Amino acid sequence: MIGEFALEPELVATWHDRKEYLFFEEKFGLKTGRIISAYPRKWRNLVWRAFKIGPHANNQNAEMRLNALLTDLSQTIVKRRNTFEEIPVWLERAETEHAQRPFHALLARDNPRSKDKVIPAVKLINEGHHPCWTIADTPPTARNACELATAVAPILRVCRHIVFVDPYFDPQKPRFMEPMAAFFKEIWTRGYCDDNPRVEIHTSIDRLFKDYERGANRNPDEEKKACSNLIHYMKELLPCIIPIGKELHVNIWKQREQGQKLHNRYILTELCGVVFGTGLDQSEDKATAETDDLSMLNSRQRSERWNEYLGNPAAFEMVVSPFTITGKQ
Numbered sequence: 125m126i127g128e129f130a131l132e133p134e135l136v137a138t139w140h141d142r143k144e145y146l147f148f149e150e151k152f153g154l155k156t157g158r159i160i161s162a163y164p165r166k167w168r169n170l171v172w173r174a175f176k177i178g179p180h181a182n183n184q185n186a187e188m189r190l191n192a193l194l195t196d197l198s199q200t201i202v203k204r205r206n207t208f209e210e211i212p213v214w215l216e217r218a219e220t221e222h223a224q225r226p227f228h229a230l231l232a233r234d235n236p237r238s239k240d241k242v243i244p245a246v247k248l249i250n251e252g253h254h255p256c257w258t259i260a261d262t263p264p265t266a267r268n269a270c271e272l273a274t275a276v277a278p279i280l281r282v283c284r285h286i287v288f289v290d291p292y293f294d295p296q297k298p299r300f301m302e303p304m305a306a307f308f309k310e311i312w313t314r315g316y317c318d319d320n321p322r323v324e325i326h327t328s329i330d331r332l333f334k335d336y337e338r339g340a341n342r343n344p345d346e347e348k349k350a351c352s353n354l355i356h357y358m359k360e361l362l363p364c365i366i367p368i369g370k371e372l373h374v375n376i377w378k379q380r381e382q383g384q385k386l387h388n389r390y391i392l393t394e395l396c397g398v399v400f401g402t403g404l405d406q407s408e409d410k411a412t413a414e415t416d417d418l419s420m421l422n423s424r425q426r427s428e429r430w431n432e433y434l435g436n437p438a439a440f441e442m443v444v445s446p447f448t449i450t451g452k453q
Contacts, residue, residue: 125420126154126278126396127228127259128161128202128316130218135233135245137174140183140190147249153200154396154423157259159282160197161227163204163218168194170214200395202282204317215242225316228278229256264415267407273306275418276391276398280310283393284318289433290404291328291377291386295354295361299405305365307391307404312367324373326433328386329354329443351376351443359449366451374447375433377440384439390421390429397426 129152139145152158162168171194180186204221211217215232219239222230227241235242243254265275273280280286288307294300304325311323332350333342358374366372379386389400401417421429432439 125259125262125275125398125418126157126159128159128278128282130161130163130222130227130230131167132218132230132232133167133170133214134174135231136171136194137178137190139193140175140180140186142189145193152197154420157420158228159395160201161204161282162201163221163227164206164209165203167203168198202317202395204282205319225281225314228259229254262418262420265418267402267405267412267414267416268410269302269306269406272303272404272406272416272418273310276307277310277314279391279393279396279398280307281314281316283321283395285322285394286311286324287390287392287430287433288323288325288404289327289388289390289392289429290325291389292331292403292405293325293327295357297405299408301361301365303404303406304362308365308367308370308372312370320370322373323371324375326375326377327354328377328379328440330378330386347378347443355444355447362449363452365453366449367453368451370451372449372451374449376443377433377438378443380439380441383441384432386440392426392430392433397421397429 139148150156152160164170171190175181175187175190204225207224208217208220211220215230215236218227218230219237219242221227222241230239230242231245231248232242233245235244241256243256248254248257262275265271288304290300292300293304308323311321315321329347329350332354333346354376355374362372377386389403391398391400391404397420399419399421401419403416407414
């Protein structure tokens with residue numbers, strides 16, 4: 125789906141030279157699935173430091189080209205937390221980080237310790253391939269909590285704003301709660317980039333009414349009752365799968381008259397989005413061979429879906445003011 129690549133600053137500092145960068149042009153970004161990790165957080169500063177001590181430090185054209193390149197690469201970049209500051213050499217530091225919180229691969233000028241996940245740039249350019257350079261397509265995913273969470277883990281671990289969209293989410297049913305608990309674990313227990321990302325869930329009361337439509341039975345009192353019941357169970361049950369002190373922000377919607385229907389299920393982030401063909405829930409029968417297709421949204425789709433739920437105005441009608449649930453796990 126996506127792979128997080130750590131890039132050696134000294135290597136990137138040479139990419140002001142088009143000959144050095146030509147192979148890597150258009151090789152990063154959502155279209156390729158290769159996402160650049162700014163490790164450590166001041167990675168860009170390290171690139172400039174390497175450039176300034178190099179032979180082209182006083183070449184204004186080279187500086188302009190490198191600045192433009194870094195600006196372009198920053199469109200789809202994720203920032204990791206700082207670790208192992210006591211290790212002065214970037215590649216050694218990144219290898220140590222990888223041992224605890226794996227990258228997909230590390231791209232560097234050389235691979236002095238013969239690490240499997242370190243891709244030597246010159247060898248990659250000369251041979252045109254490396255096992256770790258490839259981002260595999262996402263196969264059909266088994267509809268169980270573990271497999272669903274594993275499929276999207278590379279996204280959940282690196283993003284700072286994560287929005288779960290499931291108009292059918294029912295906190296009283298384990299088939300919804302178990303995958304959500306697995307998703308939360310990837311975010312808050314195994315996350316790489318942010319100790320406190322913003323996590324939201326957006327759901328709907330439309331499913332609680334006959335045919336999921338706005339019918340004659342949708343009077344305000346019945347809507348209020350349905351919403352109150354949903355809120356009660358969310359506040360009672362969700363804290364048990366959220367770590368202590370962490371927060372989940374909840375939004376409850378209904379369809380506007382002749383408006384967009386609340387149906388599809390997504391995980392949306394500031395970086396990318398995934399649509400689930402069947403849903404964020406797992407199969408009720410854990411022994412089943414049932415699978416689902418998970419697909420990355422293109423940038424326009426992600427932006428439009430993001431604005432539907434987080435835009436001002438949103439595409440749906442808010443049933444109750446957004447509220448926050450604090451974990452107690």
